[in-house]
Amino acid sequence: MDAKKRIEELAAELLKHQYLYYVRARPEISDEEYDRMFDALLRLEKRFPQYAGANSPSRRIGSDLDNAFPEKAHTVPVLSLDKVYQAEELEQWLLKTAAAAGGGAGFTVEEKIDGASIVLYYDRGELQYALTRGNGLLGNDVSANVRTISQVPLRIAESSPLAVRGEIYIMRGDFERFNSQVAEKYANPRNLAAGSLRNLKSSLAARVPLNIFVYEGFFQNGSGRDHLEILQRLLELGFRVNPHLGYFSADEAKRLLALRLFPGISAEPLTGLKEYLLRRAATRAEIPYDIDGLVIKVVEMDFRRELGTTAHHPRWAMAYKFDSPQGRTVLLDVQVQVGRNGRVTPVALLKPVALSGSTVTRATLHNQDYIDMLELGIGDEVSISKRGDVIPAVDEVLEKSEQAPGIYKLPDRCPFCQMPLVKEGAHHFCKNDACPERRRRMLEYFCAKEQMDIETLGEKTIAFLFAKGWVQSIPDIYRFDYGLLAGEEGFKEKKITRIRAAVEASKSRPFAKVLAALGFEGVASAVATALIANGFDSVEKIVACAKKNDWEAFARMEGIGEVTARLLVEHFSSPVNLKLIARLREIGLQFQAAGGGPERMDDSFAGQVWVVSGTFANFSPRSLAVTEIEKRGGKVAESVSSRTNFLLSGSHPGSKLARAEKLRIPIVTEGEFLKLLAGK
Ligand SMILES: [Zn+2]
Structure with missing residues (x-):
């Protein structure tokens, strides 16, 4: 058999099976059989590219060549619709239009799909090109991308010219999945559908699970005296027509005819319209794709011609939009x-x-x-x-x-x-750092899901603890004895246990989260992540850089500009902030990224539990001393207990010194500590 004939046969067969699979959802052959046929076609087309047609099923997978989207004129009217926002307004329009027709007219109500509008142009039984709506007169030729949509027939059993209007859309579930896999998120399914049609590479468009519903056919051969017949004919030709259809007419015989053509639709007298609209608006979330309204249209073509159009809209159709913007x-x-x-x-x-x-x-x-x-x-x-x-x-x-x-x-x-x-x-x-509202909002931010995710400390609980004076600062979250909540309204024992557990669990949140949760202006999640990725993987490294006023080291990182870099220097050299960091560090929060931070030097402090108190000449902030202990395998606790091995005591050590003395815990001075570090 010659190659040309075989290619044509395979193409015709594959298009038939694509239709059965994607449009009718009734495949007749197995996926393996289909793949074998598809591979055979690809092989032949590679050897004999001169026989590969523009509408070969192989076009469904798209190409990596850059698309151009030249403008092309529409040859059928592509008007937009007039719209109303109230069911009553649409009812009035219906009654007025029906009266103008002498009472016998029929009306369809169709879903207004929230997608991208498209016009498909066929001739000699083949898809010639596909245009976006554009300005209604000129559209962009997006044929290569439209050909990748398996639900769009590439060949049809109709040889005279035919234009078909439709809407390309994406299912909500597919949208969520797709969006979760790409870096640049799309705002909604409509944007993704419209964006895919304009993908420069059709192979990329082919990766987006696009669907189509068609809703108007412009037949040159005069087929179809009314809209229902046209929809029926489009179905026969292999197009997807939305089955969610309403039909309204005062004429009972017409209603029966509509039901015969489209079994299962709602066919009701004109008085049923309003209730139908409200019901559809209320149940819109139950369909798996977005609709932003319904469209009502006159069914009879003669009557449509009689009504004509305004400069912008046909007089025979009206959109009912669900949402008043x-x-x-x-x-x-x-x-x-x-x-x-x-x-x-x-x-x-x-x-x-x-x-x-x-x-x-x-x-x-x-x-x-x-x-x-x-x-x-x-x-x-x-x-x-x-x-x-x-x-x-x-x-x-x-x-x-x-x-x-x-x-x-x-x-x-x-x-x-x-x-x-x-x-x-x-x-x-408000420039007052001690402003109670600012402090309350800071606590709220720290505990929120996006930051430390202490889910038991929501806005209400924080407001309560704050108003009582119990939790005034971030360290208070860890120091407060939640047992005091017993007896307060809404705080049963179980809840108190949960709060304690959640607060404790938050101590293991990674450094990036802690850094962002501190709430320093300009240091949100993205900046925290950038810092860590660029080697600032412990708070010491950030503080050391800030203390040298080396904002340029921060500004060298991608995603950090000069303003943020200078803010970083300001935040991480401010005594108030350094004190806060030292406190939280003692409490046990993570101030170095997993695998990062100070390198382990030796095990000379292994197994030892230290408490650090007071201020030091050589270790300012105090966390520098903590680092030295940890570098040698020691642990640092927040408070002195019978398990403490040593208290490192600087000047003004406060109550920790007294407690250590009481428990007879060895006190280490700064001088002694320096000797220990030196290995003496
Ligand atoms: Zn204030």
């Missing part, structure tokens, strides 16, 4: 938040309003400049929106309050410590 409400008050680093954030307290499927009562106002720009005052009516579906923001003032028109001003003083606020750049700051 904007809400209208009233600013009740402004709450002034102070963060752990002192930054002041005004937060709008709003009259509750429904927005994108949730009730919004708060929105960020960023800073005073933003409030001034909006000319926003308490009592004003405002419009709010969710940008990128995250934190709601106040966008504009719709109407000033009649009672007290004015512009909100941040207070001059911190509402928590009464220190004057300082403006730096766009933000105000």
Whole structure:
């Protein structure tokens, strides 16, 4: 048999099995058989590339050649849809349009898939090219990437020209999996689908599990007098048509006909529309892909032509969007938040309003400049929106309050410590390190899941312990006797045991977590990781560098700029911070990365438990003495007990010295310690 004929036969056979597998989900041959056939085709096409067609099934795996996406004109109308946000509005549109048709019209309601719009152009039974929607007149030719989507028919049993509109989308589950494997995350499935269509290499597009639903067919041969017939014909040609379909008509005979064409759909009189819309909106989370609304369309083509289009939208269709992107409400008050680093954030307290499927009562106002720009005052009516579906923001003032028109001003003083606020750049700051709110927020941050993950010490418990005066600083978390909580409301014995265990467990959190949890400005998780990766794998090394004021050593690292580098020097040479680090180190937190830190010198202190107290001339911070002990195999404990072997005592040793004397524990002075280190 000649190669050309064999290639064509194999291609036709493989396309048939791809359709059965990917569109119908009813494979007729085993995966092994399919692979054998596929390999045979690839081998032949390699030997006889002149016979490999543009729509060979081998195009599904894509190529590593860079794609270009030239613009090309659409030859069918690619209009966008007019839209409404309320079921009542859509019902009114339906009744008005049905009346204009003399009562007999039918309407489909289809899912509005949240994906990337595409138009597939066929001729002589083959996919010629595929264009993005573009501006509606010109689209980008993304054919090579579209060919990798197994659900897109490459050949069809229709020889006259045909254009098909559809939506390319990705399942939520596939999206999560894909996103977990790539460094640059996509915000949502739609972005990933649209981004994949524009992948420069079609072999990369082929790695994304893309799907398609088609919803309009433009047949040149006049086939299809109405929309349902067209959908039926598209199904026959091997396209995927969304089975979640509603049909509405006042004409019972038409409803029965629709049911015969598409068994299992909802076919109801016009009065059923509103309930159908609300039901679909409420159950949207149950389908495994995102939809952002429903589309209602006139079914009869004659009637569509009669209604025509406006400059932008067809008059025979309307989108019903689930989520109003904007809400209208009233600013009740402004709450002034102070963060752990002192930054002041005004937060709008709003009259509750429904927005994108949730009730919004708060929105960020960023800073005073933003409030001034909006000319926003308490009592004003405002419009709010969710940008990128995250934190709601106040966008504009719709109407000033009649009672007290004015512009909100941040207070001059911190509402928590009464220190004057300082403006730096766009933000105000409370510069008081002892500010109770800043300290409470610091504790909250330290215990949070992303940092030390002490899950029993949530915001509420921290607030309680802080208000009682029991936990005021990070070391207090480790020093407080949680037994004192017995008898307090909400603290049963079991809970106290859990808190103790969680606090103890946090001592083994790795150095990178501890470093970020300290909450020093500019030293979040990414910077902590960068420091460790660049050899600053123990706190001593960071402190040593900071003490030399060598910010350039920090700035040499990737991901650390001059500002952060100078902050590092500031943080790690500040006496207050060094004291905090020394305390936490004594408590037993990790201040060196696993496998990093000071190298083991010898075992001269092996088996010994030391306690270090007071200040030293040669070991400042005190942790330098701790390092020396650990380098020689010794252990350092926080408090003196009967298990302590030696107390290293500097000047001002405090109560530890008294306790050591009482327990008759040998006291080692700094001079004696230096001799020990020297091996004498
Ligand atoms: Zn303050």
